[in-house]
Amino acid sequence: MHHHPRRPGAATRSAAFLVSGALAVTALAGCGADDEKSVPSAGQDIAPAARDQIKDGGTLRWAIDAMPGTLNSFQADADQSTGRITGAVLPAMFRIDAQGRPQRDADYLEKAEVIETEPKQVVLYKLNQQAVWSDGREIGAPDFAAQWRALSGKDTAYWTAHNAGYDRIEKIERGANDLEVRVTFSKPYTDWRALFSPLYPKDVMGTPDNFNEGARRKLKVTAGPFAIGAIDRDAKEVTLKRNPRWWGRPAKLDRLVLAAVPRSERAAALAADKLDLADLDAGGADRISYAARDKGTAGPLAHGPGAALTPGKALRSWAIVHGDDEEAAEEEIAARKKTRKAIRKYAKEQANLHGFQVRKSLEPAFTQLALNGSEGPLADERVRRAVARALDRTQLAEAVLKPLGLPVTTVDNHLALSGQDAYADNSDALGDQDTAEAQALLAEAGWTPGGPLKEKKEKPSTAGGEADSDASGDSEDAGDGTYIVGEDDQKPGDSAPLLLGPGPVAAAQYAALLHQAETMKLREADKEKKKHPTREHAGKKDSAAKHGGAPGAYAPKGTAAPAGAAAGPLAKDGKPLTLRFVLPSGEGSEQLRAVADRITRMLQKIGVRTDVMKVDDESYFKDHIASGQYDLALYSWPASAYPATDGRPIYAKPVPAADGSLTVEQNYTRVGTDHIDQLFDQAIGELDEDEERALVKQADARIWAAAGSIPLYQRPELVAARPELANAGAFGFQEPEYEDIGYLKKGAKPSASPSEDS
Incomplete structure (x- = not known):
């Protein structure tokens, strides 16, 4: 499940603060236009090949998440x-390259440039003389004018999702x-290249x-290397x-067949030979890796159904089958049969996945903490x-990307x-991970360890989700100023959760208990060493000496808590201080x-507790994030080649409406300045591109300082493809x-790098 709101205008290309007065001016330094150019964190992986190495003909079956609700990108x-469909069948004046620019x-546009800036900005487009719609009419000015009128925002009869840029056009x-x-603009517009991509025929606009309504279900007239052949909603193709x-x-x-298949x-x-190309989650990618590793091996697989069967579980199953409870025996026999069937099916599938x-x-998208x-x-x-x-953002990125072999x-x-x-x-502008600084900020805001707490009330159930209080094993409030260590914090031999003292001593007491547990482990190791002198043990020094005193119920004054x-x-x-952490509960959201x-x-x-609430995927955005x-x-935003236009509605300061509510556009954090x-x-x-980039960088620094959105990592892009398929994959x-x-033709191999057209 990808929780990935579209930025405004994203469909037109391919497919969602209180700044501290102490923010130093130097935090915004280095935002000039002469910054060193960056490079993509990972290159594309598409098995590039020259056209003369590729066969003519064939069908590609390519997975999509769902049948399109509309063919109108706006x-x-x-x-x-x-976006997948319109990218193949409609004109675009500008397309995004491997550097996101x-x-x-050239198939549609010979030239496009700003020819005047005073008194108004004027852009002149010169179209390819060969460019025609599928009905034979040339692509030209009437199509541009119709699209502008539809998207300008002046005619409310058009149900448009956005009109950024088109609302700045004065005339065509x-x-x-x-x-x-x-194209003459009433106000300067730096992202003019974002317009007319895709371009629809005047009949649609x-x-x-x-x-x-008309463009939702069909496009009679197109102008791309492909045209729409059929839309079969029953077959979902x-x-x-x-x-x-x-x-x-x-x-x-x-033919290019786009088939709606859930990622799971x-x-x-x-x-089953129903797809040739498909984006996968980490689990699906693992299956293909396992198939390659297991090729030619005999015996049961070490993964998939039945892989978790231990000798203990097998013995228990045998005992149930041969026990006196006939009903339980029948259920266990049926479960065994079902498992054996699943194992055979899985093994057959794995054998067929060798060919991918x-x-x-x-992916050109990043996951953030909102x-x-x-x-x-x-x-x-x-x-x-x-x-x-x-937050240790590097640790979070490493946890996601390193197991996949992607750059961290x-x-x-x-x-x-x-x-x-x-x-x-x-x-x-915000700063790196710093526990001491985080604690100081909380103290400055009035949040202190312990203190009198009101009696904890029963947590109400929430429609569409379940609350998991302190899912991480955090200490719980006992309701009288004391805290209970979670079960995950108990040590072997503890018969019940440990009750700690009132708030002012809770932190030190908790540290002392961990200290005590560590000391006990080292003493046991020391005893074991004396019994078996030939063995080597980790606890080579007396733990009490190591820690500067015998442990007790309270740590000595000034004793630091153990690391972590x-x-x-x-x-x-x-x-x-408890924060509601809302997460999707569906399959595919495990990461x-x-x-x-x-x-x-x-x-x-740092003393911040979380109540984890897992909610249905369908309600995650509508009922929780957007509201x-x-x-x-946690959710993701796609990257944009037009950050000034596409970024503003995501980070703009919410505006109070007449009824007292906030108009947030796509700023779901409700933080802005x-x-x-x-x-x-x-x-x-700003029409000067260097100046425009400098302003965008300054805006980003201010967004960091406001701390409403914390970017974490770029999302992995994992794509299964047939080895002989060229120029497709992780784009x-x-x-x-x-x-x-x-x-590829027989005997041909992909290039090491993208090839020019032969």
């Missing part, structure tokens, strides 16, 4: 499936002919009915076929900053990813939940070149 329910598409005129288009009127490099494939079912679909490989890169600053403890900027300073790197920018022109590490020990729970005004568990343990070390019913949450808005507004209207930033995707 509607609210457009998704990645919409917009590049002119025909030049020397329909292939020349003059010309009337509200065609825009609102969209078939694209070669466009006979295409004037560019002919598509190598005859893709490994089985690959094994996993192509890896980093901190809801609208209410509760996180409304205080100091608490948000403390939470951020408690944190994302240090909200508005661009490494490799893009606007990228710069601005995280110094949790801080005592914090309280203020009779209430404990997010594992990251959340690590974050919970990191926060525990603000959370304190902490006037200064951040001003920097975005300046960047959007990274770059949009697919659909006409170059195909199957």
Whole structure:
């Protein structure tokens, strides 16, 4: 499950503060235009090959998450499936390259440039003379004008999801002919290259009915290397076929079949020869790796159904089958039969997965920890900053990326990813992980260890989710100013949870108990050494001497807590510092939940407790993130080649509405400042590209300082592909070149790097 809101305009390309007065000016230094260029954290992995090495013909079956709700990229329910289709069948004036930058598409556009800046910005487009719609009409000025009128926001009959940029256009005129288009802006617009990509025919954009309803289910007229052949909603497939009127490099494939297959079912679909190319989660990628490793081996597999059967479990099963309880025996026999069937099915699938490989890169999207600053403890900027300073972001990135063999790197920018022109590490505006600084910030905000606590009330159940209090094993409030160590903190031999004293001594007492447990372990090791002098033991010195005194119920004054020990729970005004951590509960969200568990343990070390609430995937965004019913949450934003335009609604300061509610656009953290808005507004209207990038970097530094969103890591991109499939796989930033995707000729091999068209 990918929790990945679309940025405004994202569908048009391919597929969601209180700044401290003490923020040093130097935190914004280094944001100039002469910063050293960054490189993508991971290159694309698409098995590149020259066109003369690729066969003509064939069908590619490519998995998508769901059937598209609409074929109109400018509607609210457009998704990645919409973008996959429009990328193959519609014009785009600019497409995104491997460095995440917009590049002119020569199949449609001979030239596009700003020809005037005073008194108004004017952009002149010169279109490719061969470019025609599938009905034979040339692509020209009437299509540009119709799209502008539909998306300008002036006609409310058009149900548009966004109109950024189009609302700045004053007029569109025909030049020397329909292939020349003059676009005059009422206000300067730096991201003008984002416009008219994709470009729809005037028939779609010309009337509200065609825009609102007609383009949802079908596109009669297209202009790409492929055209829409059939949309079978019962079979959950969209078939694209070669466009006979295409004037560019002919598509190598005859057909491109986009099949809606849930990610959890893709490994089985690959094994059943129903797919040729599919994005996978880590579990699916592991299965292909296991298949390659196990090829040619005999005997039972060490993974899959039945792999967890231990000798103890097998003995228990034998005892049940041969026991006196006939009903239990029958149930166990049926369970054995079901397991054997699952094992045979799994083994067969694994044998069929030998024919695939996993192509890896980093997706152009980053996962963040969102901190809801609208209410509760996180409304205080100091608490948000403390939470951020408690996080070891490198450790979190390593936990996700290292097991997959991907480069371990944190994302240090909200508005661009490494490799893009606007990228710069601005995280110094907030600071690195620092437990002492985090605790100092909490103390400054009035949150102190212990203190009188109100009696803990029974936690109400929440619709759509279940609450897991202190899921990390954190200490629980006993309701009278004392704390109970969680079961996970108990040592062998403890018969019941340990009851600690009142708040002021809880932290020291907890440290002493851990100290005592460690000492006992070392003493046992010392005894074992005396019994067996030939053995070597870790505890070579007397633990009491090592720690400077015999342990007791209370640690000696000034004794530091053992490394990694949790801080005592914090309280203020009779209430404990507890944050609601909302997470999706569905299959495919295991990685997010594992990251959340690590974050919970990191926060525990500074005395911040979490109530983990697992909710249904369908309600996660609508009922919790978008509505603000959370304190902490994990979700992702896609990267943008147009950070000024696409970043503003995500980080803009919420605006109070007439009814008292907040208009948050896509700023689900509800954290923003006037200064951040001003920097975005300046960047959007700045035509000097160096100046625009400098303003974007300054805005990012301010977003870091506000601590509403903490970027963690770039998401892994894992794609299963047939070895003979070329120019497809883990694309990274770059949009697919659909006409170059195909199957290698016999004996041909992929290039080491992308090849030019032969």
